[in-house]
Each structure stands twice: as C-alpha cells, then as structure tokens.
Amino acid sequence: MKYLRFFIIIVVSFLCVSCSQGKSLHKQTQAHIQFKEGSHDFGNIIFGEPAKFDFEFKNIGFDTLIIEEVQSTCGCTIPKWSSDPVLPGENGVIEVSYDTRRSGYFEKGITVFSNADNYALLLVIRGYVTSNPHKEILGGFKTKQQSLNKTDVSDESQEEVENSLKEE
Secondary structure: OHHHHHHHHHHHHHHHHHHHHHHHHHHHOOOOEEEOOOEEEEEEEEOOOOEEEEEEEEEOOOOOEOEEEEEEOOOOEEEEEOOOOEOOOOEEEEEEEEOOOOOEEEEEEEEEEEOOOOOEEEEEEEEEEEOOOOOEEEOOEEEOOOOOOHHHOOHHHHHHHHHHHHHO
C-alpha cells in the first residue's frame, strides 16, 4: 500500500511538472506585443484643433502578431490600425484621434485585442481641451464666428458693428 501511494504521488507530480512546462513552451512560441508607451498626455489642446497620437509597438514574440480589434471607451476617440500581420521583431502603429470639439479634461481608454499571449492591452490618452478662442461676445450674444456678415446683425445695430470694425 505504501508503494502504491508513493507511485501515485510521483505520477501526479510528474504530470504537474510536464503540464506547466508545456504552457511555458507554448507561451514562448506565441506573439507578444510591446508598446513603446502605454499612455499619452496631450496636455492643453485648443478647441477644434486635431489631436492625434501614434502608439508604436513591436512584436517581441516568436510568432506572427495580428491585431484583431481595437476598441475605444467613447465615440470621441477613434483608433486606426492595420490588419496586416506583424512578423516577429517587426514594428506597427495604432493611430488614435480625439475629437476636440468638447471642452474640459478627458481621459479615454483604448483596448487592443490580438492573438498575442498578452491578448488584451489598455492604452490611455488624456488632456485638457481649452475653450474655443474664436468665441466672441457681441451685444450680449455669443457667436462662434470670427467675423460677422451683415445678415448676422439686425439693421439697428449694423451701423454700430460696421463702425467698430472700421476702428480696428
């Protein structure tokens, strides 16, 4: 009975060791994606100005890397990537654009799904969109236009506006 118990312990131990080695060998043959930067801070951005950043990555694994999908947490963040396979040792880029027609602080996540052993990775962009510098106040009304057409102003105040524009 002692020999049987000893034999079972040896067999179970052998199976555990061989299973763990099989997983590590499989991991060594997969693709592995490594980003140069995991986040980007745009700092202060002027309202309406383009905000784009290229997240560069490298396939440091031993198999071909395929970016399957890239999802953002919001419709204001648009990722673009190539569906072309990335061979071991080669580089790739995921371009991320943010819609700066919203004022204030933002922090958005972009999740990258691939066939790599680290199959889901989170990238982050953040920044602060300053108010539109082209907003002007005229007669108590806000306008997003830099200059006014005659049709934008009532007849009564048209002379006042034309005179003030001439003075500038």
